[in-house]
Amino acid sequence: MEGMALKEKLETLPTQPGVYLFKDGDGAVVYVGKARVLRDRVRQYFQAARPADPWRDALIAEIADVDMVLTDSEMEALALENNFIKRHQPRFNVLLRDDKNHPYLKLTLAEEYPRLYVVRRVAEDENAYGGPYIPASLGRRTASLIHKIFGVRSCKEVLNGRRPRPCLQYQIGRCIAPCVAEICSLDRYRQACEDAGLFLEGRTEEVLRRLRAAMEDAAAGDRFEEAASLRDQIRTLERLEAPQKVTTTDIEERDVFAAHVEWGRAALQAFSVREGKIVGREGYLLDHVAEPEGLLASAIQQFYAQGRYVPREILVPAAPPDQTLLEQWLGQRRGTQVRIRVPQRGEKVRLLEMVARNARLAYDLEWRHPRKQSQEILRALRDLLDLEVEPRRIECFDISNIQGSDVVASMVSFEEGLPKKSEYRKFRVRGLGPEPDDFAAMREVVGRRYRRLLEEGKELPDLILIDGGPGQLSAATEALAELGIGHQPVASIAKKEEAIFLPGRAEPIVLPRSSPVLQLVQRVRDEAHRFAVGFHRKARTQRTIRSELDDIPGVGPAKRRKLLSRFGSLRGVRGASRADLATAVGAAMAARIREHLDRR
Numbered sequence: 066m067e068g069m070a071l072k073e074k075l076e077t078l079p080t081q082p083g084v085y086l087f088k089d090g091d092g093a094v095v096y097v098g099k100a101r102v103l104r105d106r107v108r109q110y111f112q113a114a115r116p117a118d119p120w121r122d123a124l125i126a127e128i129a130d131v132d133m134v135l136t137d138s139e140m141e142a143l144a145l146e147n148n149f150i151k152r153h154q155p156r157f158n159v160l161l162r163d164d165k166n167h168p169y170l171k172l173t174l175a176e177e178y179p180r181l182y183v184v185r186r187v188a189e190d191e192n193a194y195g196g197p198y199i200p201a202s203l204g205r206r207t208a209s210l211i212h213k214i215f216g217v218r219s220c221k222e223v224l225n226g227r228r229p230r231p232c233l234q235y236q237i238g239r240c241i242a243p244c245v246a247e248i249c250s251l252d253r254y255r256q257a258c259e260d261a262g263l264f265l266e267g268r269t270e271e272v273l274r275r276l277r278a279a280m281e282d283a284a285a286g287d288r289f290e291e292a293a294s295l296r297d298q299i300r301t302l303e304r305l306e307a308p309q310k311v312t313t314t315d316i317e318e319r320d321v322f323a324a325h326v327e328w329g330r331a332a333l334q335a336f337s338v339r340e341g342k343i344v345g346r347e348g349y350l351l352d353h354v355a356e357p358e359g360l361l362a363s364a365i366q367q368f369y370a371q372g373r374y375v376p377r378e379i380l381v382p383a384a385p386p387d388q389t390l391l392e393q394w395l396g397q398r399r400g401t402q403v404r405i406r407v408p409q410r411g412e413k414v415r416l417l418e419m420v421a422r423n424a425r426l427a428y429d430l431e432w433r434h435p436r437k438q439s440q441e442i443l444r445a446l447r448d449l450l451d452l453e454v455e456p457r458r459i460e461c462f463d464i465s466n467i468q469g470s471d472v473v474a475s476m477v478s479f480e481e482g483l484p485k486k487s488e489y490r491k492f493r494v495r496g497l498g499p500e501p502d503d504f505a506a507m508r509e510v511v512g513r514r515y516r517r518l519l520e521e522g523k524e525l526p527d528l529i530l531i532d533g534g535p536g537q538l539s540a541a542t543e544a545l546a547e548l549g550i551g552h553q554p555v556a557s558i559a560k561k562e563e564a565i566f567l568p569g570r571a572e573p574i575v576l577p578r579s580s581p582v583l584q585l586v587q588r589v590r591d592e593a594h595r596f597a598v599g600f601h602r603k604a605r606t607q608r609t610i611r612s613e614l615d616d617i618p619g620v621g622p623a624k625r626r627k628l629l630s631r632f633g634s635l636r637g638v639r640g641a642s643r644a645d646l647a648t649a650v651g652a653a654m655a656a657r658i659r660e661h662l663d664r665r
Contacts, residue, residue, distance in 0.1 A: 082103070226243065443585075563578070
C-alpha cells in the first residue's frame with residue numbers, strides 16, 4: 066500500500082487479521098497494534114465521535130501513514146505485533162522499562178559450562194534468570210549462596226575440563242571445579258546448574274526432591290562422600306526462609322499483575338508466587354500509554370516473551386481484551402493450559418490489592434519525585450567501561466611513600482556515588498626493599514584485600530579503581546588473577562592526563578573535564594589519595610617520635626606514652642623543663658631525658 070495517501074488507505078483497509086504500524090511524517094513507527102479485522106480496528110482511531118483522550122489525541126496527531134502486514138490468524142498477529150514492538154520501540158506502545166534497574170542473576174545455561182553473575186537486564190534467550198533483587202545487596206547475597214550450595218562458577222575462563230588444578234574458589238567451597246574433570250565431571254556440573262536454575266525460579270521443592278533421590282542413590286552405591294555432600298546441600302536449602310511478608314495457604318503457582326495509570330504514565334508491578342510463597346517482584350515504568358485498557362495485555366505479552374517461566378494462573382484486576390487469545394498464546398509457551406483470572410474474594414483479592422498498592426507507590430516514587438543524579442552517572446559509567454552491572458559499590462586503592470620509606474596504602478569505598486567511611490581500610494607495606502616499588506606494593510595490597518574477602522565469603526565490589534597508570538593497573542589485575550577472580554571489573558585513572566585505563570585496552574579513555582562521569586571517578590580517586598597521605602603522615606610522625614624517645618636509656622613504651630600524654634607531643638617534651646618532666650617520670654629520669662635532649 067506504499068504511495069497511497071492516508072485517507073485512501075483508510076478507505077481500502079482489508080478485513081483479514083494482521084498487524085498495523087502507524088508512522089509519523091518522517092516515516093518513524095510511532096505505534097504498532099494487532100487486529101482480528103484490520104479495517105474495523107484501524108478506523109476506530111479516526112472516528113469523530115470517539116471520547117476525548119489526551120494521549121490518544123496526541124497519537125492521532127502524529128499519524129501520517131499506516132502500513133499493514135496480513136496474517137492467517139489472530140494468533141500469528143499477536144506474535145508478529147510483539148516482534149515489531151521490540152524492533153521499532155514505538156514511543157506510544159507499552160514498553161516495559163524496569164522501574165529502578167534492579168539487578169538480576171543470570172545463569173548461562175546456554176553455555177557448555179554455565180556460570181552465574183549479576184546483570185541489569187533480562188534477555189529472551191536460553192539462560193535462567195532470577196530477580197530482580199531489592200535491595201541490590203540481596204542479589205549479591207543470593208549469588209554467594211548459590212555458589213556455596215550448588216558450586217556454580219563465576220569465572221570467565223574458557224573451560225574444557227583439563228585445567229591442571231582448581232583455583233581458590235574451589236578451595237574455599239564456592240565452586241565444584243568443573244575445570245578439572247577428575248574432580249567434577251561435566252554431567253555432574255550441568256545437573257548442579259539445572260538445580261540452581263530451579264532455585265532461581267523459586268522451585269526449591271523440586272530441587273529438594275531431586276537431591277534427596279540422588280542422596281539415597283549415592284548411599285545405596287556406597288558413595289558416602291557424595292551422599293554426605295548432598296545431605297549438606299539439602300539441610301542448607303531446608304533452613305532457608307524466603308524473605309517475604311505474605312504467604313498463601315494453597316500450593317499453586319501464579320503471577321499477579323497490577324498497574325497504576327495517570328496522565329498517560331503507568332507503573333506496573335508483577336509478583337511471582339511459587340508453592341504458596343511470594344518469591345519475586347518486578348516493577349516497570351511505562352510512558353506514553355495511549356491505550357490504558359490494553360496496558361496489562363500488552364505488558365503480560367512482553368513480560369513472558371522475554372523467556373520467563375509461565376505459571377498455571379495469572380491474576381489481574383480486570384479482564385484484558387482478547388483474553389482467550391492471550392491465554393492460548395501463554396499456553397503455547399508453557400506447554401499446558403494457562404488461565405487469566407480476576408479474583409472476587411478471599412486471599413487472592415488481598416494479594417492483588419497488595420500488588421496494586423505497590424504499583425501506586427512505584428508511580429509516586431518515579432513520576433512525583435526526580436531520580437537522584439548519581440544513578441544516571443553510575444549508568445553512564447557502566448556503559449563507558451562496558452560493565453555488566455552498574456558500579457554501585459566502588460573500591461579505590463592508592464599507594465603513598467617518600468622514596469620508599471614508610472610505604473602505606475589506602476582503600477576507600479563508595480556506594481551509590483557516596484563515600485562509606487565505615488568500609489575504609491589502611492595497609493602497611495613491608496619487605497619491598499630500599500627502592501620504591503609502587504607496582505609491587507599495589508600487587509600486595511590488592512591481593513591481601515580480596516584474598517580476605519574471599520576467605521570470609523564477603524561480597525566483591527562492582528568496580529575496583531586504581532590510582533595510577535597502566536603499570537599499577539597491571540599489578541592489580543595480576544593479583545586478582547592469582548586469586549581466581551580475573552573477571553573482576555577493574556580500571557585505573559592517571560593523575561596528570563586524567564585518563565582512564567582498562568585491562569587489555571591499549572588506548573585510554575579520555576573524557577572532557579566537565580564530564581560528570583570523570584568527576585565521580587576523580588572524586589573517588591582523590592578521596593583514596595587524601596586517606597593514604599593522612600595515614601602516611603601519621604606513620605611517619607609515629608616513627609619519628611619512637612626513634613627519638615626510644616634512644617633515651619630507660620624510656621620504654623609505658624614512659625613514652627606517659628610523656629606524650631602529659632605534654633601533648635614530642636615538641637612539648639622538648640620544651641619541658643626538668644621540673645616539669647619530673648612530675649611525669651620522676652627526678653632521676655627527668656634529668657636523664659633533659660640531658661639527652663639538650664645534647665641533641
